[in-house]
Amino acid sequence: MGGKKKNSNIQNASEEGKLVWTPIMDEALMDAFLHQHNLGNRVNGSFTTKAYENIVNELKEKLGKEVDKDKVKNRMKTLKANLSKSHDLFKNLSGFSWSPVTKLWSAEPEVWDALIKVNNDAKEWMTKPVLHYDTFVILFGNDRATGEKSETAKELKKKQSSQHDNEPHNTIEEIDHMVSESGIFG
Secondary structure, three states: OOOOOOOOHHHHHHHOOOOOOOHHHHHHHHHHHHHHHHHOOEEOOEEOHHHHHHHHHHHHHHHOOOOOHHHHHHHHHHHHHHHHHHHHHHOOOOOOEEOOOOOOEEOOHHHHHHHHHHOHHHHHHHOOOOOOHHHHHHHHHHHOOOOOOOOOHHHHHHHHHHHHHOOOOOOHHHHHHHHHHHOOOO
């Protein structure tokens, strides 16, 4: 039998250009994003090119694996999708809390029962750990679109127009008179 025997799926995946992420790698990824967030390497909720360069370099150093920006972005997209399911379900519900120790959502049995009656998918979260939830909320919790305060372009234009209508319109003569009356310049 010629050829090398493959030792693991990780080795196979890396040979194909894929990276198999482990929980330890996910933790390092979330920590790297949080570090860049704390450094201010974000503009309007988006991480800068420099932030991604720093994250890639940090992960290469910590993990000793070949990581690039595309792999980082793809993994974060996957993590965000998974964490968003939990976040969106529990964010406005009373009676539930997430434990940073157990990584589980907890509530009294009757509270779980009431939720499961209206949303059977909630049952999985009774025993499914939600890793990195605390970091996710710091990084993306405020960016989650709810649509509660959304406005159409027409509504926004009307609002801005009405704000300008309520502002006083003073002529140059009126402003000159107010300045001379105030005694500020003389």
